[in-house]
Amino acid sequence: xxxxxxxxxxxxxxxxxxxxxxxxxxxxxxxxxxxxxxxxxxxxxxxxxxxxxxxxxxxxxxxxxxxxxxxxxxxxxxxxxxxxxxxxxxxxxxxxxxxxxxxxxxxxxxxxxxxxxxxxxxxxxxxxxxxxxxxxxxxxxxxxxxxxxxxxxxxxxxxxxxxxxxxxxxxxxxxxxxxxxxxx
Ligand SMILES: *[C@@H]1O[C@H](CO)[C@@H](O)[C@H](O)[C@H]1NC(C)=O
Numbered sequence: 001x002x003x004x005x006x007x008x009x010x011x012x013x014x015x016x017x018x019x020x021x022x023x024x025x026x027x028x029x030x031x032x033x034x035x036x037x038x039x040x041x042x043x044x045x046x047x048x049x050x051x052x053x054x055x056x057x058x059x060x061x062x063x064x065x066x067x068x069x070x071x072x073x074x075x076x077x078x079x080x081x082x083x084x085x086x087x088x089x090x091x092x093x094x095x096x097x098x099x100x101x102x103x104x105x106x107x108x109x110x111x112x113x114x115x116x117x118x119x120x121x122x123x124x125x126x127x128x129x130x131x132x133x134x135x136x137x138x139x140x141x142x143x144x145x146x147x148x149x150x151x152x153x154x155x156x157x158x159x160x161x162x163x164x165x166x167x168x169x170x171x172x173x174x175x176x177x178x179x180x181x182x183x184x
Contacts, residue, residue: 020183022157026111026147027178028122031165034086036182039071043081044156044184046072047098048128050138053091053175062175063112063121063141065091069160070098077101086164088175094139099130103156109179112144122165122174131156153183 039045051066066087073079110125125140129149159182165174 020153021161021180022106022150022153022183023180024107024109024147024150024178026109027163028111028120028165028174029114029177030120030122030174031163031177032086033161033163036159036161036180037083037085038159038182039069039083040081042075043071043073043079044158045069045104045160045181046100046102047096048104048126048136048138049096050094050126050140051087051091052094052140053088055141060173061119061121061141061143062088062090062173063124063143064126065089065164065175066093067126067160067162067176067179068093068096069104069157070096071158072103083160085160085162085179087162088164088173089167090173090175097136097138099128099132099134099136102130102132102134104128104181105131105154105156106150106152107179107181108146108149110140110142110144110146111177120172120174122177123179126179150181153181155184157181158184
């Protein structure tokens with residue numbers, strides 16, 4: 001009886017169902033959440049790209065500024081559509097990476113912890129795991145460390161929502177801080 005109860009509690013957490021969200025616990029603390037932006041109906045995410053500001057040397061670094069999802073039609077694989085939620089104003093978009101004939105199911109975030117009087121950048125990079133077990137590592141920056149993996153979307157990822165800090169004027173900018181994905 002206890003085992004059945006434990007499974008009823010644990011399974012939904014391990015395998016979020018349709019419409020649930022996957023997140024990580026090491027996201028940055030600054031900024032506001034943007035809109036949850038979804039792939040079109042019958043599409044799911046098979047790839048991604050990043051908006052990254054490269055090192056500013058003595059200037060104010062922001063590192064990761066945006067995350068784009070490449071959505072593909074589940075039957076007509078020649079049809080694709082790109083989406084993103086809030087993004088920062090710095091950096092440029094990298095080229096897309098994708099899972100080939102598989103799709104995105106889980107992610108981990110590389111985040112720099114609070115630097116005190118130093119230059120904060122918050123989120124730096126992301127990696128995704130594909131439904132075929134392959135891991136795609138983003139072409140972001142390397143400050144901070146990787147956190148643990150999010151939950152798992154068994155039917156894939158269909159939506160994205162990012163937390164981005166607005167420009168701080170003469171203050172320390174961090175741009176993208178955290179991200180969540182909606183399961184298909
Ligand atoms: C989207 O689909 C078109 C047509 O199949 C293809 O040429 C293009 O490379 C795809 N875009 C990406 C980013 O994969």
